[in-house]
Amino acid sequence: MTASCVASATQQIREAQRADGPASVLAIGTANPAICVRQDEYADYYFRLANAEHLTKLKSKLNRICQSSGIEKRYFHHTEEMLGGHPELTDRKLPSLDTRMRILATAVPELAAAAAGKAIAEWGRPATDITHLVVSTSSGAHVPGADLRVASLLGLAPTVRRAMLYLSACNGGSTALRLAKDMAENNRGARVLVACAELTLVWLRAPDGDADSDTIIMQALFGDGAGAVIVGADPELVQGVERPIFEMLGAWETVIPESEHVATGRLGEDGVVFRPSVELPSLVRANIERCVADALAPLGLSGGDWKDLFWAVHPGGRAILDGVEAELRLGPEKLAASRHVLTEYGNMSGPTVVFVLDEIRRRHDEHAEGRHGLGVMLGIGPGITVETMVLRATGGKFTTK
Numbered sequence: 001m002t003a004s005c006v007a008s009a010t011q012q013i014r015e016a017q018r019a020d021g022p023a024s025v026l027a028i029g030t031a032n033p034a035i036c037v038r039q040d041e042y043a044d045y046y047f048r049l050a051n052a053e054h055l056t057k058l059k060s061k062l063n064r065i066c067q068s069s070g071i072e073k074r075y076f077h078h079t080e081e082m083l084g085g086h087p088e089l090t091d092r093k094l095p096s097l098d099t100r101m102r103i104l105a106t107a108v109p110e111l112a113a114a115a116a117g118k119a120i121a122e123w124g125r126p127a128t129d130i131t132h133l134v135v136s137t138s139s140g141a142h143v144p145g146a147d148l149r150v151a152s153l154l155g156l157a158p159t160v161r162r163a164m165l166y167l168s169a170c171n172g173g174s175t176a177l178r179l180a181k182d183m184a185e186n187n188r189g190a191r192v193l194v195a196c197a198e199l200t201l202v203w204l205r206a207p208d209g210d211a212d213s214d215t216i217i218m219q220a221l222f223g224d225g226a227g228a229v230i231v232g233a234d235p236e237l238v239q240g241v242e243r244p245i246f247e248m249l250g251a252w253e254t255v256i257p258e259s260e261h262v263a264t265g266r267l268g269e270d271g272v273v274f275r276p277s278v279e280l281p282s283l284v285r286a287n288i289e290r291c292v293a294d295a296l297a298p299l300g301l302s303g304g305d306w307k308d309l310f311w312a313v314h315p316g317g318r319a320i321l322d323g324v325e326a327e328l329r330l331g332p333e334k335l336a337a338s339r340h341v342l343t344e345y346g347n348m349s350g351p352t353v354v355f356v357l358d359e360i361r362r363r364h365d366e367h368a369e370g371r372h373g374l375g376v377m378l379g380i381g382p383g384i385t386v387e388t389m390v391l392r393a394t395g396g397k398f399t400t401k
C-alpha cells in the first residue's frame with residue numbers, strides 16, 4: 001500500500017468515526033432534595049443549627065446578605081435531625097470528613113440519578129442506549145467514583161464510557177457539557193449523559209467568630225440540586241424519537257488573567273473550605289465582554305448583535321449577574337431565566353447552568369419567541385474560569401416537567 005493509500009484509508013476511518021452534524025441537547029432533567037428553606041428564615045435556621053445564636057452581629061449580617069441575594073428559597077439534603085445526630089458537621093473542633101463523605105457517597109449519585117432519570121424519560125430511548133457518561137460533582141471524592149454508582153442506579157450498559165469530574169466547582173456543569181459536545185461530535189452515534197449534583201453538606205459548618213464573613217457568604221448563597229442533559233449529534237438517525245432542543249455550535253474556555261487568588265478552596269478534614277473574594281464580581285465584569293467577544297467573533301457576531309441572543313448565564317450571585325448584564329449592555333429580560341433560577345434555588349454550583357437551560361426552553365415554549373435563535377451559555381467558576389458555549393435553539397421538543 002502506498003503512502004497516499006494509507007493516508008486516504010486513515011482519512012476514511014476518521015470520517016466514519018465522526019458525526020456529521022453538531023452536537024445537540026436532546027433532553028434535560030433536574031432534581032432537588034425535599035427540604036426547602038426560605039431565604040428570609042435562613043439566618044434563624046442556620047444560626048440555630050450551628051449553635052451560634054450568640055454571634056448576633058454576624059447573624060444580622062447574614063440576614064442583610066440574604067435579603068439582597070436575589071434568592072427566595074433553597075433546597076437541602078441535610079436536615080436538622082441529621083445535624084443533631086452528627087455534631088461534628090457543625091462543630092469546627094471535630095474532624096468531619098469521614099461523616100461528610102459517608103453521607104455524600106450515596107446521596108450525591110442518588111440525586112444525580114433522579115435528574116438523569118427525568119432526562120432519559122424525556123429523551124424517549126432506553127437507558128442502555130447511553131454510550132458515554134460524564135458526572136461532575138464537588139461534593140465528595142470516592143473510589144470508584146460517583147459516575148459508577150449513577151450508571152448502576154440508571155441501569156446503563158456496562159460498556160458505557162465514563163468520565164468523572166471532581167471539584168470543578170461552579171463551572172462543573174458547563175465543563176461537562178463542553179466535553180459532551182466533543183464526545184458526541186467525535187464518536188458517530190454517541191449519546192452522552194451529563195449528570196451534575198451538588199450538596200452543600202460538603203461545606204456546611206459553624207462560623208468561626210463574629211467576623212467570619214467567608215463562612216456566611218457560602219451559607220447565604222448555595223443550595224443543593226442536580227441537573228442532567230443528554231447530548232448527541234445527528235438526531236435524524238432516530239427520527240420521531242429524538243428532537244434537539246439546543247444545537248451546541250461552539251465551546252470555548254478562558255481563564256481571567258491574574259485571578260487565581262480570587263476563588264480558592266481546599267478539601268480537608270473539615271470538608272471543603274472555599275473562599276470567594278469580594279473582588280470576584282468586579283473581575284468577572286471587567287473581563288466578560290472580551291471572553292464573549294472572543295467566542296462570538298468566529299460566528300461573525302459583534303457586540304452590536306448581542307441584544308438578539310438569548311443568555312444562559314451561571315447565576316453565581318446577584319452581583320455577578322448585575323455585572324454581566326451591565327457590561328454586556330443587556331436588557332433586563334435577557335437574564336430573566338438566570339435570575340429566576342437564582343431566586344428559586346440559589347447557586348447550586350455545577351448543576352445550576354442546566355436549570356437555566358431548562359428554564360430558557362420553558363420560556364421559549366411558553367412565549368414562542370427566540371425558539372430558533374442563537375444564544376450564549378456562560379459558566380463561571382474558580383480560576384476564574386469562563387466557559388462560553390454558543391447555542392442555537394431549534395424549536396424542538398419543549399416539554400414541561
Ligand SMILES: CC(C)(COP(=O)(O)OP(=O)(O)OC[C@H]1O[C@@H](n2cnc3c(N)ncnc32)[C@H](O)[C@@H]1OP(=O)(O)O)[C@@H](O)C(=O)NCCC(=O)NCCSC(=O)/C=C/c1ccc(O)cc1
Binds near residue numbers: 221265
Ligand atoms: C449577594 C451578595 C453576596 C451581597 O450583595 P450586597 O448585599 O448587595 O452587597 P455587598 O456586595 O456590599 O456585600 C454585603 C456584605 O457582604 C460582604 N461580602 C460580599 N462578598 C463577600 C465575599 N466574597 N466574602 C466575604 N464577604 C463578602 C461585603 O463585604 C459586605 O460586608 P459589610 O460591608 O460588612 O456589610 C453579592 O456581593 C454577590 O452576589 N456576590 C458574588 C458572590 C460570589 O462570589 N459568588 C460566587 C460564589 S463562589 C463559586 O463560584 C464557587 C463555588 C464552589 C462550588 C463548589 C466547591 O466545592 C467550591 C466552590
